[in-house]
Amino acid sequence: MAHIQLKNITKVFGRHTALKNLNLEIEDGQFFVLLGETGAGKTTTLRLVAGLEKPTSGQIFIDGVDVGDWGAAERDVALVLQQYSLYPRYTVRENLEFPLKSKIRRVPDDEIKERVARAARTLRIEHLLERKTDRLSGGEMQRVSIGRAIVRKPRVFLMDEPLSALDAKLREALRTELKDLQRRLGATFLFVTHDQIEAMSMGDRVGVLNHGHLVQTGTPKEIYDNPRDTFVASFVGSPPMNLIDGSLAGGRAVIAPKTFELPYEGAVKSGANDRPLTFGIRPEDVVIEAGAPVPATVHDVENHGVEKIVTLRVGENTLRATVPASTQVEVEQDVRFAWNPKKVALFDKHSGISLRHAG
Amino acid sequence: MAAVTTSTERTLNKLAIAGVLIVTLIFLAPIYWIASTAFKPRNLSTTIPPTVVFTPEVSPFVKLFTKRSQLRSPPTPEEYAAAPWWERMVFDGGEKVVRDGKGNVQWSGYPSRFMNSLIVATISTILAVGMGTLTAYGFSRFKVKGEGDLLFFILSTRMLPPVVVAIPMFLMYRTFGLNDTHIGLIILYTAFNLSFSVWLMKGFMDEIPKEYEEAALVDGYTRMQAFFKVVLPEAATGIAATAVFCFITAWNEYAFALIMTNRRAQTAPPFIPSQVGSGLPDWTVIAAGTLLFLLPVAIFTFLLRNHLLRGVTFGAIRK
Numbered sequence: 001m002a003h004i005q006l007k008n009i010t011k012v013f014g015r016h017t018a019l020k021n022l023n024l025e026i027e028d029g030q031f032f033v034l035l036g037e038t039g040a041g042k043t044t045t046l047r048l049v050a051g052l053e054k055p056t057s058g059q060i061f062i063d064g065v066d067v068g069d070w071g072a073a074e075r076d077v078a079l080v081l082q083q084y085s086l087y088p089r090y091t092v093r094e095n096l097e098f099p100l101k102s103k104i105r106r107v108p109d110d111e112i113k114e115r116v117a118r119a120a121r122t123l124r125i126e127h128l129l130e131r132k133t134d135r136l137s138g139g140e141m142q143r144v145s146i147g148r149a150i151v152r153k154p155r156v157f158l159m160d161e162p163l164s165a166l167d168a169k170l171r172e173a174l175r176t177e178l179k180d181l182q183r184r185l186g187a188t189f190l191f192v193t194h195d196q197i198e199a200m201s202m203g204d205r206v207g208v209l210n211h212g213h214l215v216q217t218g219t220p221k222e223i224y225d226n227p228r229d230t231f232v233a234s235f236v237g238s239p240p241m242n243l244i245d246g247s248l249a250g251g252r253a254v255i256a257p258k259t260f261e262l263p264y265e266g267a268v269k270s271g272a273n274d275r276p277l278t279f280g281i282r283p284e285d286v287v288i289e290a291g292a293p294v295p296a297t298v299h300d301v302e303n304h305g306v307e308k309i310v311t312l313r314v315g316e317n318t319l320r321a322t323v324p325a326s327t328q329v330e331v332e333q334d335v336r337f338a339w340n341p342k343k344v345a346l347f348d349k350h351s352g353i354s355l356r357h358a359g
Numbered sequence: 360m361a362a363v364t365t366s367t368e369r370t371l372n373k374l375a376i377a378g379v380l381i382v383t384l385i386f387l388a389p390i391y392w393i394a395s396t397a398f399k400p401r402n403l404s405t406t407i408p409p410t411v412v413f414t415p416e417v418s419p420f421v422k423l424f425t426k427r428s429q430l431r432s433p434p435t436p437e438e439y440a441a442a443p444w445w446e447r448m449v450f451d452g453g454e455k456v457v458r459d460g461k462g463n464v465q466w467s468g469y470p471s472r473f474m475n476s477l478i479v480a481t482i483s484t485i486l487a488v489g490m491g492t493l494t495a496y497g498f499s500r501f502k503v504k505g506e507g508d509l510l511f512f513i514l515s516t517r518m519l520p521p522v523v524v525a526i527p528m529f530l531m532y533r534t535f536g537l538n539d540t541h542i543g544l545i546i547l548y549t550a551f552n553l554s555f556s557v558w559l560m561k562g563f564m565d566e567i568p569k570e571y572e573e574a575a576l577v578d579g580y581t582r583m584q585a586f587f588k589v590v591l592p593e594a595a596t597g598i599a600a601t602a603v604f605c606f607i608t609a610w611n612e613y614a615f616a617l618i619m620t621n622r623r624a625q626t627a628p629p630f631i632p633s634q635v636g637s638g639l640p641d642w643t644v645i646a647a648g649t650l651l652f653l654l655p656v657a658i659f660t661f662l663l664r665n666h667l668l669r670g671v672t673f674g675a676i677r678k
Binding site: 050051052071072073075076077078079081083084085087088089098099102103104105148152 | 568570571573574575576577578579580581584589592593
């Protein structure tokens with residue numbers, strides 16, 4: 001178990017800067033999720049912690065010790081990848097034994113046996129032990145892969161999109177299992193994903209990466225409720241937060257050009273009144289009801305079972321609203337809507353940064 | 360899909376099979392010719408049209424392995440009766456087996472040439488494939504400055520026809536005393552095969568996901584251990600394919616062997632035709648030598664055939 005700290009990490013590949021001045025701290029026993037799009041630098045961060053890459057500048061501390069010069073073997077981390085994570089030609093048992101047979105660990109044979117058995121029990125793969133890895137299903141492979149990580153009792157678990165290659169049902173099941181496993185082991189996890197649902201459901205803390213910058217870290221709730229900028233706002237949440245350009249006038253949000261006006265009841269900082277803004281509102285905070293102030297047309301309706309996602313057309317803007325499935329709406333129907341004036345987030349239109357976060 | 364086959368399709372299929380058979384027969388004909396000649400009596404080896412039905416005999420092989428000289432006069436009946444069965448075959452051909460002062464039968468040059476071929480081809484193949492694999496691994500996994508240029512440079516050794524470098528090589532070898540030595544030929548063939556081996560192995564190495572060894576590195580193994588434990592087993596197919604090609608090249612090489620060796624380190628290819636010139640050409644002996652010479656490559660290829668097939672189609676089936 002370990003505490004991890006990344007200090008001013010910059011990583012450059014040729015002319016491409018993968019990470020820029022990254023600062024990150026993961027508490028002992030924390031499930032930390034790095035969330036970002038493909039190419040945001042998530043995997044690079046993971047590989048830096050694993051010791052498979054060296055940072056161009058900056059320091060990495062594991063339990064307060066600078067591990068900059070340590071190789072991957074010495075760092076005692078475990079890595080689970082999206083695919084190619086098992087040794088082909090080996091059986092499941094041989095795969096699980098592999099890390100324990102390393103010369104630097106020198107685990108006695110009967111302990112290897114016992115640890116493999118325990119890991120197999122934990123992950124419910126006992127019946128697969130003698131099977132070759134090329135005869136496993138995707139879910140089984142990932143279980144074995146995780147098993148190879150837990151036999152070792154590493155200081156940190158590093159997971160690079162371990163669930164992305166699996167089908168939706170299995171992904172959901174393994175998500176719960178993985179979170180459960182982490183709690184039972186009390187282990188430190190650094191989990192990388194592009195799937196915001198994984199991040200929100202599993203992470204104790206989430207860090208959002210965008211183009212090599214760590215944009216925001218916080219609990220899933222903080223990130224969801226209070227995104228630092230429009231990137232986080234639109235990346236986290238499904239459907240994402242509605243973002244509409246406008247300005248504040250007399251405590252009301254005015255959506256230009258004169259499309260609609262709605263009340264705003266959040267905090268107003270000085271200077272918020274005189275500049276172009278972007279209003280952010282989560283779809284669940286948009287209400288469709290007969291007596292609401294703004295008229296709109298239903299553009300599209302997606303039925304998700306417990307709820308419906310309704311896309312509204314208001315002038316040149318579109319807005320999405322999550323409404324109960326019982327709400328009767330049809331495409332091209334004229335409706336009226338309002339929003340929860342307390343839940344509206346303000347972003348600077350040019351920088352995209354939330355006014356709540358900016359100075 | 361084969362559920363519905365029309366009669367036209369079946370006819371076409373049969374035609375295709377017939378075509379393949381014909382081509383196969385054409386390709387096999389020279390091998391049959393060599394094999395049959397190796398068992399023919401000498402007087403039948405050059406008949407026109409070729410003799411197809413004959414009583415096979417092993418006299419060509421006896422002659423191939425023994426040192427012989429022309430008989431001035433036919434052997435006396437006592438001599439003939441005292442001689443073992445194989446020596447009589449030589450007598451029948453108008454020759455006698457050469458013996459040293461103690462009466463021991465003298466071997467011909469063939470067995471030692473054959474051994475030379477085995478030694479040179481085997482060692483040079485091991486060296487070329489071994490170094491090629493390591494080099495390919497380096498190029499495939501690490502950032503090498505000027506990688507493209509270097510790889511091109513490695514390949515450039517194959518761009519010159521051997522004839523162009525033969526004379527300078529010969530002079531160099533003479534200066535360094537490498538003429539007619541095993542080590543000289545081994546160096547030559549290794550150098551010749553290395554570029555090929557590097558390029559071929561680079562392709563195979565690139566196909567092996569680097570995640571495997573990275574997993575091993577994280578699991579507590581050194582780069583070397585990871586290479587031997589994880590990469591090498593994965594590369595086995597490629598190594599087998601490369602080894603077969605290198606072995607065949609080294610085994611069959613003629614020009615350099617002819618120029619660089621003459622006795623001690625001479626390999627079989629320049630030796631076998633040299634038998635044509637000693638006395639009257641005995642084609643049966645040449646055929647016997649050639650037939651035996653074909654065997655090692657055939658066996659080697661046969662043993663590795665599974666790897667070879669997978670190796671040749673490696674990139675194609677994976678993606």
